[in-house]
Amino acid sequence: MSKETPRVVFVTGGNRGIGLAIAKSFASDGDLVIVSYRTGTAPDGLVGVQMDVTSQESVNDAFAEIESRYGSVDVLIANAGITRDGLAMRMPESDFSDVIETNLTGAFRSAQKAISPMIKKRSGRVIFIGSVVGMMGSAGQANYAATKSGLIGMSRALAREYGSRGITFNVIAPGFVETDMTADLAEPLREKYMTQIPLGRFCTPEEIAAVVKFVASPGASYITGAVIPVDGGMGMGH
Numbered sequence: 463m464s465k466e467t468p469r470v471v472f473v474t475g476g477n478r479g480i481g482l483a484i485a486k487s488f489a490s491d492g493d494l495v496i497v498s499y500r501t502g503t504a505p506d507g508l509v510g511v512q513m514d515v516t517s518q519e520s521v522n523d524a525f526a527e528i529e530s531r532y533g534s535v536d537v538l539i540a541n542a543g544i545t546r547d548g549l550a551m552r553m554p555e556s557d558f559s560d561v562i563e564t565n566l567t568g569a570f571r572s573a574q575k576a577i578s579p580m581i582k583k584r585s586g587r588v589i590f591i592g593s594v595v596g597m598m599g600s601a602g603q604a605n606y607a608a609t610k611s612g613l614i615g616m617s618r619a620l621a622r623e624y625g626s627r628g629i630t631f632n633v634i635a636p637g638f639v640e641t642d643m644t645a646d647l648a649e650p651l652r653e654k655y656m657t658q659i660p661l662g663r664f665c666t667p668e669e670i671a672a673v674v675k676f677v678a679s680p681g682a683s684y685i686t687g688a689v690i691p692v693d694g695g696m697g698m699g700h
């Protein structure tokens with residue numbers, strides 16, 4: 463489907479998993495979608511730009527490339543993320559700082575670059591992919607949970623800074639989603655998590671994409687600073 467004025471939608475970590483589902487969903491609506499990939503190449507049929515969110519230079523280069531080729535970003539989905547799970551007593555400092563550097567600082571770097579032209583245009587949507595874990599905590603994920611809580615505070619600070627410029631900032635908080643990130647979960651742990659999910663199943667990446675697309679749509683123009691759970695009820699009350 464083509465749009466008269468397609469929006470420039472940039473999905474970080476859009477080469478697989480949740481990011482890829484989000485990218486495909488916007489593309490099917492006629493938006494001009496760019497995905498970043500850190501390793502490998504762009505997925506078939508999508509425009510790609512190489513970017514490592516842990517490097518300011520790489521983020522600067524990627525945004526410069528996007529802006530020169532396609533124009534400034536209208537919708538940023540800060541999705542790139544990693545896990546380095548382990549109990550806190552045994553967690554190497556590097557596993558803590560690597561996750562912060564990717565999930566939180568990387569999201570800040572991406573948002574900072576996207577916001578600048580949005581301020582001039584007086585419109586824009588920034589959507590951070592958080593996690594239910596950012597509100598509930600999760601044993602063995604002190605690093606990851608800290609980043610996902612951090613995204614909430616950061617998003618709300620930005621919502622206050624740039625609300626008057628017509629830019630919204632929101633966090634989507636998925637529960638367990640079937641992707642590479644959760645593929646290695648041991649079966650007993652999987653079953654344990656399943657008992658905590660009222661809907662009794664893990665989420666599909668497409669179910670996350672549907673909510674992201676709504677938050678980027680005109681219908682969500684008055685939603686900012688929100689945390690929107692897509693977790694099958696797992697995080698209720700948090």
Ligand SMILES: NC(=O)c1ccc[n+]([C@@H]2O[C@H](COP(=O)([O-])OP(=O)(O)OC[C@H]3O[C@@H](n4cnc5c(N)ncnc54)[C@H](OP(=O)(O)O)[C@@H]3O)[C@@H](O)[C@H]2O)c1
Pocket residue numbers: 474475476477478479480481498499500501502513514515516541542543544564568591592593594635636637638639640641642643644
């Ligand atoms: N799966 C879940 O259950 C779940 C639940 C809640 C929240 N989330 C969040 O959803 C987001 C996507 O997760 P996913 O399950 O789709 O994970 P995934 O399948 O492991 O994909 C992660 C994506 O992030 C990219 N990435 C990682 N480090 C990067 C870096 N330094 N620079 C740029 N890109 C980087 C990866 O690129 P490469 O392919 O190049 O490595 C990949 O595209 C993450 O923020 C995650 O925390 C996932």
